[in-house]
Amino acid sequence: MSAPDAVSVDASARGGRSERLRILIVAALGLALAAYLLGHIGFRAVLAAATSVGWSGFALLCAWAFVVFALLAPAWYVLQPRASHPRLAVFIAARMVRDAVSEALPFSQVGGMILGVRAASVLGVPTRLAVGSMIVDVTTELLGQIAYVALGLVILSARAADNPLAHALVRSFLIGLSLVTLGGLGFLTLQHRSMGWVSGKLAARLLPASAAYTAPLAATLREIYRSPMRVVLSVMVHFCAWTAAGVGTWVAFRLIGVHMDVASGIAIDSLVYGVRSLAFFVPNALGVQEAAYALLAPLVGVGKEYALAVSLLRRARDIAIGIPIVLVWQLVESRRALARRTRGGAAADPLDLGES
Numbered sequence: 129m130s131a132p133d134a135v136s137v138d139a140s141a142r143g144g145r146s147e148r149l150r151i152l153i154v155a156a157l158g159l160a161l162a163a164y165l166l167g168h169i170g171f172r173a174v175l176a177a178a179t180s181v182g183w184s185g186f187a188l189l190c191a192w193a194f195v196v197f198a199l200l201a202p203a204w205y206v207l208q209p210r211a212s213h214p215r216l217a218v219f220i221a222a223r224m225v226r227d228a229v230s231e232a233l234p235f236s237q238v239g240g241m242i243l244g245v246r247a248a249s250v251l252g253v254p255t256r257l258a259v260g261s262m263i264v265d266v267t268t269e270l271l272g273q274i275a276y277v278a279l280g281l282v283i284l285s286a287r288a289a290d291n292p293l294a295h296a297l298v299r300s301f302l303i304g305l306s307l308v309t310l311g312g313l314g315f316l317t318l319q320h321r322s323m324g325w326v327s328g329k330l331a332a333r334l335l336p337a338s339a340a341y342t343a344p345l346a347a348t349l350r351e352i353y354r355s356p357m358r359v360v361l362s363v364m365v366h367f368c369a370w371t372a373a374g375v376g377t378w379v380a381f382r383l384i385g386v387h388m389d390v391a392s393g394i395a396i397d398s399l400v401y402g403v404r405s406l407a408f409f410v411p412n413a414l415g416v417q418e419a420a421y422a423l424l425a426p427l428v429g430v431g432k433e434y435a436l437a438v439s440l441l442r443r444a445r446d447i448a449i450g451i452p453i454v455l456v457w458q459l460v461e462s463r464r465a466l467a468r469r470t471r472g473g474a475a476a477d478p479l480d481l482g483e484s
Contacts, residue, residue, distance in 0.1 A: 151411055158414030165418050169432045177384045177437035178444075185383040189445050192376040197224050199369035203272070203362045204265040209351050214253050222248040222258075225457050231412065232450025241266065247457065250464065260348030268359060270312045272366025273401065277305055279371070280398025283391050288427045297427075301402060308405075374398055380438045381430065392428040396435075399424050417442075 166174055181189070201220040208214050226244025233239070241262060248258040281301050288294035353359065371394060378393025403420040404413040413420075418439045425435030 154409065155411045155414055158410050158416060161415030162418045165415075165422055165436060169422065169436055173433040174436045174440065177434050178440045180385060181380075181383040181441065186441070186445070186448075188383070189376065189380055189441060190449055192372075192379060193445060193449055196369055196373050196376065197227070199365060199372055200227075200269075203268065203365035203369060204261060206358050206361050206365065207261045207264050207268075207352050208253075208257065209355070214257075218248060218251040218253060221251060222253075224453050228450035228453035228457075231446040232454055243457070250460070256344045256348050260345055260352060263349065264352050264359065265362065267312065268362035269366045270308075271363045273370055273405070274305060274309050274312060275363075275367045276370040276374070276398045277301065277402040280374075280395045280402070281305070283395035284399065284424075284427060287392060287395065291427060294427050297399075297424075301399065304406065305402070370398070370401070373401075377438065377442075380441050381434065384434055384437050384441075386430055386434050388428065388430060392430075395428060396421070396424050396430075 197220060201223040202216065204223060205214065205216050205219040222244050225247040226240045228240075229243050230240030245255070245258045245262050248262075249255040281298050284294055285298050374394030374397035375390060377397035378388065378390045381388055381393055400417060400420045404417055407413050407416040410416050418436055421435035421439045422432045425438075426432060
């Protein structure tokens, strides 16, 4: 190895260590905030509320998460060109892998997207189509989530009309939402008008080995955007999926004995998600999610201990679902690796964007 190469490798290693250290520090601060909130509000009260759901209630929450998966996957699926003839089941499995990695292994949101693309590719979707449709799906999901947070703001404004804190929060959210909306629409326009540049940048982020295949990826994006109604439908399905997630939050509150209507559950869930999105640099929004629940729930008449109980149930559900999915996927990858070695290692990796 030449001296410049050695310096480059050393600098890259130092950068990687610095990034890991930053993530660990931010995660530790988030955990400290969550611990403070639990101690301040009362750990016993929160734990009693969380465990009151019982195993059957917790199983119901886990089952509802699969309902949301079953809605999120079609939002990705509808973006596929008709000629590709993919199966919906492939995208359900790939979406489950994507979310499991992002939620159960909270140190890499991008890692979830990468493995989601890989899962779709391994299960039969041409890789350039998996990467291209993932890029568009992330964009349509953002737009669907913007609409979902806007719905939460409308509900909160109606339910807490006389609360000064609610008014201040609504104004702050509206400013942030306007900026994010402009950014999302700009990103969508950039994808549509500058396919080659966008595909190169995003492919390098989602799948580093794919950076050399920007031309076929740009062609895939053009093919997807040639059917704008598919893009609009993807946004609408994402909105429905996130609304279903809000219904799941309402179910969690009802299971721990809080009497509220569905609209209030949707309002809390949507705004908590909005806060989580702003705190994207915090691994899995540790502490931030708990603080958001504790701040928002009282605005619709829910005690903070119940809000933190729902936050803990949400994290427990994500782990209970995510870890088995990650383990199953690891088993699939191990079997594929063993099969390649058995064949002498000559088989092509499905993540070659040169595939048809």
